[in-house]
Amino acid sequence: MFDCIVVGAGPAGSTTAHQLGKRGRSVLLLEKHQLPRYKPCTGAIAPSIAQWLDFDITPAIDHKLRRIRYTWQLEDTIDAVLETEEPMWVVRRDVFDHYLVEQAANQGVTIQDGTPVVDIKLQDGTWTVTTEQGSYGSKYLIAADGADGPMAKWLGFKPEKVRQSYVLELDLPEPIAQPTMAFEFGLVKQGCLWDFPKQQSHSLGMTRFLGDKPKDPENSLATYAQFLGMEATAGHLHTHGLKLWNGNRPLHTQRALLVGEAAALVDPMTAEGIRPAIFSGIQAAIAIDGALNGDSHALEKYSHTIHTEWGNDIQWSQRxxxxxxxxxxxxxxxxxxxxxxxxxxxxxxxxxxxxxxxxxxxxxxxxxxxxxxxxx
Ligand SMILES: Cc1cc2nc3c(=O)[nH]c(=O)nc-3n(C[C@H](O)[C@H](O)[C@H](O)COP(=O)(O)OP(=O)(O)OC[C@H]3O[C@@H](n4cnc5c(N)ncnc54)[C@H](O)[C@@H]3O)c2cc1C
Structure with a gap:
């Protein structure tokens, strides 16, 4: 019997597992894919996450970007530079996410990849988590299975809108001379296209922030790739859901919490989801540890903390x-x-x-x- 089972080894799940392991709790981290796994994402990270981490994250950072280019319908170009002390970080999600998994392993977390969770059941204060490989028991459960996972529904939460979003990954033969992040407005209705270059690749993203599915996303991405001097046919197109924040909701239920994108914490203006995934993971570990210590309001406090520290500001982003x-x-x-x-x-x-x-x-x-x- 584990103190806690965490479902999903993205930034939210690994952070929760790491923080609980550090507090001496027994944790099982279950991931459906073989690790390391790639998550469709353009991989830009606010450097402010460093304040929450108690290990050196720099080995997982691919590159840092200062230059920005904005366009309106591929014209009216604006070039700008980020003047903050620390520029924007960009990561390759397979590398970054696996680095976080390794931090959890270093704290004694049991990690099982290639293990999709297929069912959960709470009986007499104990969770039974069923996977394709067998069943496991725990006192608490964390749903960290992202935008496309089943856990929030199984736990009885109201479904959130999932926006189909797109990433075109393009590897290059040579390192990029002057990597510049780029944002294109106007080509995609009620949405945008963007590019966060890595040292030797480009990650082009696209979503609609309002309304329904974009029309002909492949064509928009191909047009933007060409504008940036690349051929879309040389890349790999990935699709993934995106759960944008849409109001403060309870994120706790009996002996279980939602974290990261399973909790729909993504910034509705920028699609930034990694920072809230890590923040909620840290807060979830504090809550589960408190509950294991006998605090009967610990899980409720988790919802409250995420609302006051994230949701209350993110509502302005939504506006x-x-x-x-x-x-x-x-x-x-x-x-x-x-x-x-x-x-x-x-x-x-x-x-x-x-x-x-x-x-x-x-x-x-x-x-x-x-x-x-x-x-x-
Ligand atoms: C097009 C696009 C571009 C984006 N760009 C950015 C960006 O530049 N910067 C940024 O901050 N955010 C970005 N995001 C958002 C960001 O990718 C996510 O918000 C972030 O990955 C959420 O982390 P997470 O740990 O909650 O979930 P995920 O990283 O999605 O991890 C969930 C994990 O759960 C696993 N899982 C699912 N179901 C099961 C199951 N049944 N059993 C076991 N495991 C399961 C999955 O395999 C996955 O590994 C982007 C998203 C999209 C779609």
Whole structure:
């Protein structure tokens, strides 16, 4: 019998497992894929995660980016530079995620990959987790199975919208001379295309932040790849769900918690999900440890912490996204094109400011420039 079983070895699951292992708890981490595994993602990470980690994360960072290029329908180019002390980090998800799994293993966590969980049952205060390889028992359970996993539904949570999203991975024969992150607005309705280059590859991402599925995503990605000087046919296209944050909801139930994207914690303006996955993993471990120590409100406190520390600020990101992606042309003109836009982005990623600090100004500026009857 384990103290806790964690389902899913992404950043949320590995972080929870690592933190519980460090507290002397017995943990089983179950992952359906063989490890290391790739997760469809463009792999940009806010350097502010370093403040929460008690190990050196630098070996898992592929590259750091300062240069940014924005375009509106592949024209009207803006070049900018992130001026924060620490630039944006980019990672290869197979490397980064496996590094986190290794940190968990170093804390005595039992890891079993190639082991899909197929059923869960709570009886007499004990979870039985059934996999294709056999069953395991635990006192507590963590759902860290991401946007496409079944756990939230099995635990009885209301389903969240899952947005189909796309990543085109393109490996290059030579290292990239001047890697520049790039964002394209206007080519995808109510969404965007972006590129986070690694040392020797590009990861092009695409999603719609509002509305339904994008029309002809392959064509949009191919057009953008060509604009950036590459042929989409040379790459690999991956699709994956994306669960954007959509309001504070309880993230706990009887003897179980949702973490990371299983809890729909992804930033609705930027699709940033790794930072909240790690943050929620740390908070979940604190909660499970507290519950094992007899705190009967520990799981409830977890939901409260995620709401106050993440959701309450992310609601402002959602409000900006609702205005920006409805009027992207104005948003580009009066928001992105301002030199302060990149400065604020850097400050947000560094954790120096929060969305609440700028949302009202941004929303007013975009809405105030809207002229009815004009092609805004
Ligand atoms: C197109 C796209 C681009 C993105 N770009 C970025 C970005 O640049 N920066 C950023 O911060 N975020 C980005 N994200 C979001 C980010 O990838 C996720 O939010 C993040 O991976 C969530 O981490 P997680 O640990 O919660 O889940 P995941 O990383 O999804 O891990 C869940 C794990 O659970 C496993 N699993 C699922 N079902 C089962 C089962 N039944 N049994 C056992 N294991 C199971 C899966 O195999 C997986 O390994 C992007 C997402 C998409 C779709």
């Amino acid at each position: 900006i996204a609702n205005v920006f992606f409805r009027m992207p042309k104005i948003g580009y003109r009066v928001g992105i094109k301002r030199p302060t836009a990149t400065k604020r982005l850097g400050q947000l990623l560094a954790g120096e400011i929060r969305y609440a600090d700028l949302a009202n100004r941004v929303i007013k500026r975009i809405s105030g420039s809207f002229l009815p009857g004009r092609d805004n």
